[in-house]
Amino acid sequence: MSIFKKKQKTELPAISTASLPDIVFMLLFFFMVATVMRNDTLVVKNELPYADQIEKLDRKNMVLHIYAGKPSSRYKNVGTEARIQLNDKFADINEIKPFVLEEIKSKPEELRPYLTTALKVDKDTKMGLVGDVKKELRAVNMLRVNYVTKIGEATNNLK
């Protein structure tokens, strides 16, 4: 009988967690390398359409962002009509001009021709709103635009 009693006393060895920090650090480094700091907090829904004839937006500091789309789920009180977002808050069409002019003014003069507007528009937005934005941009002579998209076949959009 003594053989059996001995067996009952042995405990399972503790699982070593010594490598846990290494795993977490690995994840941490991945995220540090693959992502960039958020510069705007989105307040609109922003699911971008697909396109494949795309160019990379270089000169990151020479890009100004205009978002548009329906208010995201946290901002249901604003309504369901598609809105424009400048910086961190909702904006009206007539706020685009001062916003763009201010951005232009903040850049050194010799770099101003390289300034590009990145339009991050949700795919369910109606073109009326986008057309209005483009009209405002034309009015202040901000003609370089980039429709930011996801990489993929354009036919994906119509599904």
Next chain:
Amino acid sequence: MARRLAPEVNAGSMADIAFLLLIFFLVSTTIETDYGISRRLPPPPEELETDMRIKEKNLFRVELNQVNELFVEKKPLQLKDLKAAAIAFLDNGGGEKSNHCSYCKGAKDPKSSDNPSRAVISLINSRETNYDAYIAVQNELVGAYAELRDREALRMYNMSFKQMKDFLKDANYSGDKTKLKKQMEEIRSMYPEKLSEAEPVMVKL
């Protein structure tokens, strides 16, 4: 005197610290999306020349109506056929004498465009059109120009237009960049991007 060993540092909380950092980065960063279709808007209306006349045959009408249906020259068309139709129109080269296009490989149909430098694509959309349909059409039209430019660049300089663009940006490019720029300018003038966009039209009630 007995030698004292240095006490071992407790690394048990290392994982917690790493987790804290990880969560901070997860919350405060996004995976960047900075690719898109680059376009140039037309100048403000008052600076536009209004006396520009375009022959009907040099105009390629692309329309998107309020329910996202595509019409090319008043006839319905599938999106997947748009690029081919645009290429056929741009590359037609039906012009004679001064309008003759020596590099065009199109059908030379006298009813279609004379010369790529005269061919204009007009994109009209309704205010109710969805943005994704609009982007899909833009993408196909820009793709048509890109394909024609690639073809000519390959024929003349043995590299595609896309490659040329990449080389121009590449700091380690061994060739002559000013020459490359000139070549690109030439290709661009062979197939200039003439994509006119009217203001969105209101739905007729």
